[in-house]
Amino acid sequence: MPNAVSALNGKAFSGFAQITEAGLQGMITLRGDLASPVIAEAVRAATGTPVPGPRQVVSAGGKSALWMSPDELLLLVPYADAAGIAAQLTPALSGEHALAVNVSDARAMFRIQGAKAAQVLQKLAPVDFDTLGADEVRRSRLAQVAAAMWKSGPDEFTVIGFRSVAGYIMGLLENAALPGSEIA
């Protein structure tokens, strides 16, 4: 994929927090009965992680599995591997009523870093970040668009949104992180 370019090609902004479009990221939507051992095996094979519990994100060796809904996971894998893994999943799930599809190009991913990273999201999402679990994915909205967000490290949040509105999301995050607009 020499021609592949992420939505904002790694655009970055430095305010009272660092905002970065995280570049190409492999993503696979997996829908099915999350309690099924077949699914569990397929997820293990794809990401090396167990099936996450409700609203949970589990990671292993740079790969992650995010719980998106009672019958849907989002698997994060290296971009170059996504198509292949998605292709392997389908036979792995044969006999099971399930859907596995590569959505790497339908999304954009952002990282917000810094001691006050939470303040940036606090201005945009109706979410109580004080009570957000360490391994909890929160699907909500950033201002006017849908997004999934979680605490991906100390002083770091990761946000996933739709590719077509990546520019809007970047605009929101930059505006919310402008120097002088720190909350207290």
Next chain:
Amino acid sequence: MSTRLARGGRLIDRSKPITISFNGRRMPAFLGDTLASAVLANDQMMVGRSFKYHRPRGIMASGAEEPNALVGLGAGPRFEPNQRMTTTEAFDGAETASQNHWPSLEFDIGAINNKFSRFLPGGFYYKTFMWPRSFWKNVYEPFIRQSAGLGKVPTDRDADRYEQAYAYADVVVVGAGIAGLTAALGAARSGKRVIVLEMTPACGGRAVVDGFAIDGQPAEGWVAAAVDTLRGMDNVTLMTRTMATGLYDHGYLMAAQRIADHTPGDGRPKQRLWRIRTAEVITATGAIERPLSFAGNDIPGVMLAAAVRDYAVNYGISIGDRTVIVTNNDDAYRTALALLDAGLTVPAVIDARPTVTGALPQAVRDRGVRVLEGRGIAKVHGGKRVTGVEVCVQAGEGAMIEELGCDCVAMSGGWSPVVHLWSHCGGKLLWDEARAMFRPDANRPPLGADGRGMVRAVGAANGMLTPDEVLTDAHAAFGDGTAPQTNAPDEARMEPVWIMPQGAGPKLRAKMWLDPQNDVKVSDVQLAAREGYESVEHTKRYTTLGMATDQGKISNINGLAVLSDALHQQIPATGTTTFRPPYTPLTLGTIAAEARGEIFQPLRRTPIHEWHEAHGVEWEPVGLWRRPFCYKRAGETTHAAVNREVRNTRTNLGLLDASTLGKILVKGPDAGKFLDMLYTGVMSTLPVGKCRYGLMCNEQGFLSDDGVVVRLSEDSWLCHTTSGGADRIHGWMEDWLQCEWWDWKVYTANLTEQFAQIAVVGPNARKVLEKLGGMDVSKATLPFMTFAEGQLGGFNARVFRISFSGELSYEIAVPASEGRAFWEKLIEAGQEFGVMPYGTECLHILRAEKGFIMIGDETDGTVIPQDLNMAWAISKKKPDYLGKRGQERSFLASPDRWKLVGLETLDGSVLPEGAYAVAPGVNANGQRNVQGRVTSTYFSPTLNRGIAMGLVKHGPDRMGEVLDFPGDGGKVHQARIVDQVFYDKEGAKNDA
């Protein structure tokens, strides 16, 4: 005159002098001043004109309840009308200007209204200005509008920025006076997550002004300690300069934080709107002092007693040299003491109560001040400033006993709890006869999501007026142990005084102001009652009482009392008007917050968006997307560009960015059955690798979307939708799967943004793909309405051999991340084949020439497929599909429905968009009968004439008939009914 005292002023920093200007006059002030204290320090008592009579208006209060002191603040992109001086912090260089007068504040032509005031009572305009009819719009209204209105009109785009933020709490305490601080300490110590909101820059409320001791230390010290304690706790957030503007359902509290109002241009947001979700709200919002209704109580220099005290203690300002105090309660005597302490003269305290005892009055007497018992003010002397008052017997009709010279009147009619937040969300009030006030009824609070009370009022906001009452009440909210104690003296009960004197006649009542901004007088409320506007809402609306920018904070209760008296009923029988948010006016920019300019709304971009932008695109908004309408070359008109794109696509090669088309994957054992319900046609029988055009209807039977469906594999289909339809249709599918057919085994995934999709259209389409190489796209291998997946010029591609133009055409989907590269590769490879990108207008013309329908043009939510002669796309065999039953209803099954046909003007011109075909005669309502309308109309460069499609009654049976379409300027367009396919009827080109 009003002036700055040599000492005192706990809120100002005398080491930090600043300068403000008022009507161009420069005035020295100090950091910590409000605009009000700043101008008062410079003997500027008169600061505006009233709304209706343009009477002189002075500062009356020291806080959010101020009705008069409104100015224009700043200039150009930072000009702000109607700024309340008493709550606006003064800053160096602040420019202010008084409002609602011409030519000047001192001399105002509009004051002529005052001369005629007796002929302009409440609601007079409902009784006159009716003749002649045209005069209302052209003469009367313009005059009224001109003399009404308050602030000047801003002209520029706002230079400041705003933002919002979300916060969550167990308890939000509103107000950081001693009641709020006490409650907050209790809540915080019990481990709750607490947010404290204080509207002013400093905490402490009235206690720090009134200056008693709490638990042995001065109130000021006690407050400072409490604030330090709270600030030191991790579970507490204390925000000053933050106004709780409104309480909404389920514990949603709105609060506006002033960040850079007092430091304009320092790069910070001007304001931040907090949206706080809380389990409980504690309103410790205090109380507001009531004016007294006596003749001339609106003359500059007549102020609320506590305000006079505030200016002396907080800002070191003497409002006047001689201040007469008029009251019906003990608290006002604190003002006398404060003024005496400041070395000022108090000629007398006029007390409406027949006998006055108690510690505070005694303290005043002890300092040699006369206390006139059972007395009132008959009238105030003065025009633009008080010069004296006439004293009378309160129980009488206003005969003068003596005249007192003074330049300030400090009045107190008692106190009203601030119940706004309590009431915003449905909290009810009770009338407390003993205290003569409406206060929160703890048994009928606003209800939260669980149906239980979500607000409690404490302290003065709950009707507790003496310091010990306040602290006990506030402490009880969360407290254990004993409440803080004060050394404040007991106070005798106030005695309600609704007009002064009791027996005042009409002449005096016509000079007793209730609402000084809107010029509503006691006589106006009595007139409303007399005329039958008996509901308090009627009276409010008829007289405009309490509808000014202060929303009646000081006028409501007095108005209610006067109304009740006029109706000979008790005050609770009259009730109050509804308290609406916001508590104080909320800047619109603060509400809009970040949503301005580029991030006003999301803009959806395809992976090829930037390429279009760099190549002369003219955009068309489609939902939140932008799609190229056409690509203009240097010096080219839109029309010329579109025609060029059409001709080139028909003769050479055109490229369309079709990425916005919806692409929904539907998979599972029951997917076929599901799609058969969703589409009017049959999708379950579609062979793998084949494409089929489908229509979707809503349950009404009306056409809602269309697109090509592809069978990807045994158990998976790809459904293309319109650009606007992708999310809607995906939601529609999930709705039926989750809520109706939840036992069907089907999964969907919206892949719209996973792929960039490009239509390669025209006689050279196959050539350019073959040049790219990698896949066999020949007619034999990839015939019309089939699909293949593979490598094309090194790109992973899905190739759909479909056509919406009648030309040989392929739609090719590649991963979005490679869309731009693939597009550029096609442009490059297409050069030798005359490639040109084309936009949506060209797309429309191409499809119209072929008679293809477009959702949104031929359909408008009232059209069914049968209207469009698309019965071929509707399965007769299927027992059911969404919309089938709806289409069976009589009006939809009627043979008289308008049906789709082609339309050709006789003169080759283009029919007007949306024009109607008239029929003879008029209907029962005298409206011209019609028999059809234009749904699509274009100039066809291919045929070099206007072409159109339309819906016409019995259209298909009337081929050749000519219809009249009235257009603009009386012109009637004549068009013949023809076949809707205008070009290549046999479809040879597509079959190439």
Next chain:
Amino acid sequence: MKRYSGFAVAREGLNYHLGWGRAWRNPAPRKKYDVIIVGAGGHGLATAYYLGKNYGIRNVAILEKGWLGGGNTGRNTTIIRSNYLQDPSAAIYEKARSLYETLSQDLNYNVMFSPRGLLMLAQTHHEVRGYRRTVYANNLQGVETEWIGPDRVKQLVPIINIDGPRYPVLGALYQARGGTARHDAVAWGYARACSDMGMDIIQQCEVTGIRQANGKVTGVDTTKGSIDCDKLGLVVAGHTSVLAEMGGFRLPIESLALQALVSEPIKPCMDVVVMANTVHGYMSQSDKGEMVIGGGTDGFNNYTQRGSWQHVEETIRALVETFPMISRLKMLRQWGGIVDMTGDRSPILSKTPLGNCFVNCGWGTGGFKAIPGSGWAMAELMAKGAPGPLTEEFSMYRFREGKFIDESVAAGVAH
């Protein structure tokens, strides 16, 4: 009753206005009336007024559970227009608009009808198509509207931002004789006239039941006792479903909260009414100088007269984008009303399954502008017991046939 005029005001002024009598009587209910109208809002009062004026039916009671004009009549943004797409809508709204032209004189009460002109901005090609279509329809319906270009829009509304970054103004549907009126005055003027005709307006009187015998209505039970009648008209907007329940039938109605707000008053800066439907906001300036602003409704059933904040926010940000100079104005007051939405968002003026019981509802977000026409048509329906040309298309049974009156097709909304 005393006639209103400038001279009368001057004369009374000399006597401190002590001489004015009641605008309307405050009677106790009688045992029986020929007609009972439930709901003393604009529509109910207008219905009663035209029953008396056009059909001589004056033995009428208008029952109001709260205070007259206290519902949506006193809570709307006072916009008056008739530039509707569908024939039946255009007919009844234009009837109303034309009655507004002379209403002050008819009622001898100044309702301040101000035909200052109304624009519906087109900000997408789709809206351009829809509004041009509306203009052609209006011209055939006898409704005077025209399509105007961006320059003319800017000329009529100097404070507007014509080339906003997101939604440039491509033109507008302009109705020169559209405008506003003083909402309370409309209710008060009709009330005064009804009372003057001898009709009884009974406030604080809530209907608790509908009495019927062999399929026909015979009267109502109220908090002030039961009252008999020959004919019953239900004209209670958001509470129609509750009354229908008492009558034993259901309607295609849902009650939703609609919000409005006003800014602090400023000097005149906008002489016309502007509606921007793509961004969901509309604005006019009252005679007091307040910018009067309205937006969209909540999507869930609600009887609380409290709407959800995000709709205020959506409206404000749309208008700040369209009129950048309002950014530093302040919201003075916001409030909500309960609107009754039908299946096709058009009103119902209809006979009901219950004999001699008629319903006038479903005006949704657009009732104020229709008041005189609605009353005129409802009076005809009730007096004749059968629909006239203005009402026949608005039957509650149209949904069964699929014969909708759908205004949304022209991208227009029903404000």
Next chain:
Amino acid sequence: MLILECPCCGVKAEETELAPGGEAHLKRYGPGSSDEDFDNYMFARANPKGVHFERWRHAYGCGKWFLAARCTATLEVFGTYPAQTTEPPAELQAYIKSRRPEWEGYK
């Protein structure tokens, strides 16, 4: 500004994260049904001033539809439950009865 707990993902979502979907438990009538049944299915609504059963979609969250029992006069939320049911759970009905004794019950 409502808060409803999504029974599918457990998030206490605020109104802006949700999409309302009208009256719940409507029975679909298709081809062969009477005009009246179809009309009622499409349009006739209880629209009560009081206890109301309604559809919501957690649109900005897990994307699932769920049902809620809510009072339209006070906005009190009695509870939320999955959409895959033809009538409100018995315990929820009992709870509503305890909060609204005058409620005639679910019919």
